[in-house]
Amino acid sequence: MSPRQSRVETWLCILAFGILWADLVRQLSFRWSADEQYSYGWCVPVLVVGLLWGRWAGRPAVSPPCIPKFSGPPGSGAGRSPWSRIPWSILLGALVVLLAAALLPLRVIHEVNPDWPLISWSLAGAVVGISLFAVYLLGGWRWVKHFAFPICFMLVAVKWPGRIEHPLTQGLMRSVAGVTVEVLYWLDIPALQRGNLIDLRIGTLGVQEACSGIRSFQSTLMVALFLGELYLLHWPRRVLLVALGLTIALFLNLVRTFILAWQAASSGIAAVDRWHDPAGLTILAVSLVCLWTIANWLRPKPGALAASAPPGQAFVLPKAFVYAISAWIVLMFFATELWFRVHEARRAAGVQWSVAFPTQLSGFREIILSDWENKLLKQDLSQSASWQENDGKEWAVYYLRWLPGRMLSRLGARGHRPEICMRASGFELKEDSGSVLLAAGDLQLPFRKYEFEGQGKPVHVFFCLWEDGMENLPRTGELTKRDRLAAAFSAQRLLGQRSMELILRGYRNLEEAQQAVRVRLPQLIEIEERKPKPASRQSSITNHP
Secondary structure (H helix, E strand, C coil): CCHHHHHHHHHHHHHHHHHHHHHHHHHHHHHHHHCHHHHHHHHHHHHHHHHHHHHHHCCCCCCCCCCCECCCCCCCCCCCCHHHHCEHHHHHHHHHHHHHHHHHHHHHHHHHCCCCHHHHHHHHHHHHHHHHHHHHHHHCHHHHHHHHHHHHHHHHHCCCCHHHHHHHHHHHHHHHHHHHHHHHHHCCCCEEEECCEEEECCEEEEHHHHCCCHHHHHHHHHHHHHHHHHCCCCHHHHHHHHHHHHHHHHHHHHHHHHHHHHHHHHHCCHHHHHHHHHHHHHHHHHHHHHHHHHHHHHCCCHHHCCCCCCCCCCCCCCHHHHHHHHHHHHHHHHHHHHHHHHHHHHCCCCEEEEECCCCCCCCCEECCCCHHHHHHHCCCEEEEEEEECCCCCEEEEEEEEECCCCCHHHHHHHCCCHHHHHHHCCCEEEEEEEEEEEEECCEEEEEEEEEEEECCEEEEEEEEEEECCHHHCCCCCCCCHHHHHHHHHCCCCCCCEEEEEEEEECCCCHHHHHHHHHHHHHHHEEEEECCCCCCCCCCCCCECC
């Protein structure tokens, strides 16, 4: 191979993997932008590059990527499995081919479902696996072991599965609220815990305003893993660093919550806004200094680190791998974009609808969302109100609209549901009764039914999550795996989103509340069949409360 050919193939490989990783960062960044809980993810790609640069300076000598065959049982070859005669290299190559082939459907599904942790982890895992295989071809197993942690470090920025994240989030917030109330009690400050809220004599403090705990938990985990790799700590010391870091993060988060509660009790709820950011920045700085101090304390002495083997001649990637992976990456991006563009050109106009509140009923008042709620929801339009029906029953309706044309719309709409938000506000979930289709004229809206309990009284909640054009798809309204895959198969990308939440008080049971919703809903919904194409965000009229 001529030097010119070697340089061309080297830069082609760098370009191909650069595009692959840049796309992974793009896919994951939707979550980083939509959810402040994962905003630390923007730092992770930079840290990955830094760790790889540090590892490159101490890389071991290359070794040919020859993998031994399976070792069968001792004795003669009789009775051995056919798999025992297949070299590891063939099986490993077949696995990488499967990972590369899976990238195309994974990208299509993730473009429509950026909030699906299963697909996010699968996509990130495929990119990491292919990258590790390229490292193996470059320098053998020594290089894989040497560079594995920096490459896998990207996984700390992937959204956690909901079954892990939601219980942990709620548990941390409730624990912080509970401990804060106890400390306030010792200081003779009246306070009561209501879910994740702290009721003070002059108002209510939400722990989400004081810091939920999970943000500091996850970002501290990321920093602890980074420092452990930066200082090349042995694994027992890395585990100790992570454990101490998480303990410090939770303790400092409790301190921050107490400071805000103390200021709210002594100077009024308005003082929380003044102290929120300074307290948060101070706690963050203290947490990072503590982590850095512990990492330096655990850091081995300079003479304790084993010297690396001198780098040998670089092992050139096989030409077949370079051209195959480069061609596949280009084809994958082209096919994905073609899939969506073709379907978007054929998409029929969807039914547009909004809400019309019964302003003539007694007790009617508009509900203005706070700046913090608007920042959290990131909606383009919100209309909320409460009133009393003629029979004295209390209603509250929240209607949110996310305009089409951006990926954050789907993430914002799907990220807030009653089973999370109502429980965080101190309500206890008594029953989740599944979904029901409720009619508003010719439109069938899928509502999920809940029964909560607050202050000893039942509260019935009906929640509808609607996507533009949803009337043309067989959706269940529960956002199941089947719904997600159907949306990807139909190329439902960058569509507008709506959510409607009805909160009813005073009804004896869920059946009685559902019947009341059936009667009232047609009067609440205004249907307008129009709109051949979604308007651009620049020309759309938005209304932020």
